[in-house]
Amino acid sequence: MVRILSGDRPGSRILAVLFALLLAVLALAPFLFEGSRALDTAARICVFAVLAASYDLILGYAGIVSFAHTMFFGIGAYGVALASLHVGRSFTALGAGTLAGMAVAALLAALIGLFSLRVRAIFFAMITLAVASAFAVLVSQLPALTGGEDGLTYRIPRALTAAETWGRLPQIEISLPRLLASRGAGGAEVLSLGGMRISGKIISYYLVLGGSLVLVLAMLRIVNAPFGRVLQAIRENDLRAEAVGYSVVRYRVAATIISAAFAALAGALYAVWLRYVGPDTTLSFDIMIDILLMVVIGGMGTIWGPVAGAVFLVLAQTYLQDILAGASDLGIPVLDRLFDPDRWLLWLGLAFILCVRFFPSGLVGRLRHGPGGPA
Amino acid sequence: MAEPALETRSLTVRFGGHVAVDAVSCRFRAGELTAIVGPNGAGKTTYFNAISGRVHATQGQILLDGQDITRLPMAARTRRGLGRAFQLTSLFPGLSVFENVRLAVQARQRKGARLFALADADHAMADAARAVLDQVQLRHLSGRLAGELSHGDQRKLEVGLLIALEPRVFLFDEPTAGMSADAAPAILRLIEDIRRDATRCVLLVEHRMGVVRRLADRIIVLHNGALAADGTPAEVMAADVVRDAYLGRSLADA
Numbered sequence: 001m002v003r004i005l006s007g008d009r010p011g012s013r014i015l016a017v018l019f020a021l022l023l024a025v026l027a028l029a030p031f032l033f034e035g036s037r038a039l040d041t042a043a044r045i046c047v048f049a050v051l052a053a054s055y056d057l058i059l060g061y062a063g064i065v066s067f068a069h070t071m072f073f074g075i076g077a078y079g080v081a082l083a084s085l086h087v088g089r090s091f092t093a094l095g096a097g098t099l100a101g102m103a104v105a106a107l108l109a110a111l112i113g114l115f116s117l118r119v120r121a122i123f124f125a126m127i128t129l130a131v132a133s134a135f136a137v138l139v140s141q142l143p144a145l146t147g148g149e150d151g152l153t154y155r156i157p158r159a160l161t162a163a164e165t166w167g168r169l170p171q172i173e174i175s176l177p178r179l180l181a182s183r184g185a186g187g188a189e190v191l192s193l194g195g196m197r198i199s200g201k202i203i204s205y206y207l208v209l210g211g212s213l214v215l216v217l218a219m220l221r222i223v224n225a226p227f228g229r230v231l232q233a234i235r236e237n238d239l240r241a242e243a244v245g246y247s248v249v250r251y252r253v254a255a256t257i258i259s260a261a262f263a264a265l266a267g268a269l270y271a272v273w274l275r276y277v278g279p280d281t282t283l284s285f286d287i288m289i290d291i292l293l294m295v296v297i298g299g300m301g302t303i304w305g306p307v308a309g310a311v312f313l314v315l316a317q318t319y320l321q322d323i324l325a326g327a328s329d330l331g332i333p334v335l336d337r338l339f340d341p342d343r344w345l346l347w348l349g350l351a352f353i354l355c356v357r358f359f360p361s362g363l364v365g366r367l368r369h370g371p372g373g374p375a
Numbered sequence: 376m377a378e379p380a381l382e383t384r385s386l387t388v389r390f391g392g393h394v395a396v397d398a399v400s401c402r403f404r405a406g407e408l409t410a411i412v413g414p415n416g417a418g419k420t421t422y423f424n425a426i427s428g429r430v431h432a433t434q435g436q437i438l439l440d441g442q443d444i445t446r447l448p449m450a451a452r453t454r455r456g457l458g459r460a461f462q463l464t465s466l467f468p469g470l471s472v473f474e475n476v477r478l479a480v481q482a483r484q485r486k487g488a489r490l491f492a493l494a495d496a497d498h499a500m501a502d503a504a505r506a507v508l509d510q511v512q513l514r515h516l517s518g519r520l521a522g523e524l525s526h527g528d529q530r531k532l533e534v535g536l537l538i539a540l541e542p543r544v545f546l547f548d549e550p551t552a553g554m555s556a557d558a559a560p561a562i563l564r565l566i567e568d569i570r571r572d573a574t575r576c577v578l579l580v581e582h583r584m585g586v587v588r589r590l591a592d593r594i595i596v597l598h599n600g601a602l603a604a605d606g607t608p609a610e611v612m613a614a615d616v617v618r619d620a621y622l623g624r625s626l627a628d629a
Contacts, residue, residue: 245453
């Protein structure tokens with residue numbers, strides 16, 4: 001077990017329990033919750049966990065600030081979309097699109113890195129911002145290729161769609177004791193479980209979950225490999241890292257490339273899940289800010305932290321409005337206005353400020369080291 | 376005579392109109408400890424910076440074991456056997472003492488590019504790191520963060536990083552600067568250990584003449600960036616010009 005995690009445990013007992021619980025809920029999500037919204041949320045948690053963790057590789061481990069991360073995410077997603085459109089509806093298209101997206105992302109990251117990682121950190125951040133903005137404009141101005149602002153819808157193999165039936169769960173009937181049954185609605189004495197249809201959509205979800213799990217574990221491995229240790233060394237003191245014999249620029253470029261490739265893979269999973277790509281869902285600056293928040297709130301330089309941050313943020317974005325809607329119906333004059341569902345961003349912002357104020361090392365950092373951050 | 380471990384040929388470093396290092400030609404042999412002395416601003420640290428690759432030589436050449444390294448970046452020079460300790464201690468403050476040394480061992484063993492191996496499972500690296508920690512007497516602090524150590528222990532750790540790199544040429548820039556009187560001897564003992572190995576060449580920038588006399592086989596004096604004197608400690612200290620102009624009264628009193 002510890003080997004799978006590359007010897008990098010979550011860091012505290014509470015975290016270990018929470019992550020085990022998260023994995024269990026995600027693994028059983030199609031059967032625990034009804035409706036497509038819950039499953040969609042679970043899939044987005046998986047994808048954004050990978051995306052945030054891949055950003056942590058450069059931000060938290062290598063200490064590089066980049067604003068081009070959504071660009072790589074988008075490239076992965078558009079890779080799958082374009083391949084599915086032009087190669088045709090097949091698993092080959094998914095595979096080829098994923099690989100092509102990953103290759104383009106890696107190449108672009110290498111170019112940006114080689115041209116600009118020699119300069120000071122602030123200039124690198126500015127350059128990534130410029131490139132990412134230019135890329136987003138380019139995508140929206142080339143409707144023939146990218147569908148422009150409308151994006152692209154495409155078809156993925158039928159085996160991964162809701163139309164396909166893979167089978168049914170076996171029906172389990174449990175006879176309830178009379179006492180318990182008499183309290184139940186309708187007084188049924190037999191509880192019926194299972195029998196649910198396993199659609200292609202559920203298989204598609206497991207593809208996303210499985211892929212995300214493998215990718216996160218791979219990143220956990222990388223940060224605990226000699227390479228990952230060098231990144232931390234560069235973050236701590238690049239002069240010393242260079243004077244110990246590590247070519248800092250090369251390692252920074254390599255980290256940027258690897259991080260971009262993982263982001264592209266996350267984008268590919270997202271494209272398979274959504275069957276749609278557009279500038280707003282994959283390239284927008286809002287997503288860049290979301291990723292940044294996930295990493296900071298979860299805890300930089302831990303991989304576990306960004307995963308936790310992704311869970312937190314996706315859940316908040318999906319359900320905070322519902323919760324507020326419930327709270328605003330209490331009939332208390334001022335509170336009802338404050339808890340208006342339209343004000344959900346206000347509450348989310350407040351939660352962020354409190355998070356950063358009280359957990360400067362992130363949720364995971366806080367649970368690992370106690371109130372004072374890393375001791 | 377054997378080929379020098381390190382040689383500078385008319386090494387010059389110019390910053391705009393200011394000549395920080397002025398055509399210094401010098402050979403340093405293995406098994407020899409050379410102290411570099413001179414008043415503040417004489418160019419000692421810039422000379423070190425040029426040798427280690429932190430600043431670029433404007434003119435001249437630097438040869439390591441006869442190979443021209445003048446145009447190589449710092450990391451490449453380190454990989455070829457040049458280890459440097461800085462005037463202001465330079466460590467990885469947020470990482471543990473053990474991790475600091477292991478990173479140097481890892482660089483020495485050329486394992487940094489391994490992407491999927493587990494660093495913690497590499498016993499060869501761990502053993503080498505522990506041996507170095509024993510040598511610099513920091514084993515009991517392995518788990519502490521480097522940034523939390525006392526100034527003296529941080530200096531020891533930096534020497535430990537150098538030892539882990541197994542260089543042939545060691546550059547120490549005022550290793551006892553700012554250290555308390557009781558902490559300095561430990562560092563000096565480590566440097567003596569290092570120079571005892573006849574394959575190693577040690578260069579030392581130092582202000583304290585007591586330290587210089589105790590350690591150095593040879594002293595070179597820099598003044599206004601140029602080489603002003605070169606010889607055994609007895610010769611250099613006997614030279615009137617050196618004593619009066621650059622070493623001040625401390626030498627005459629001693």
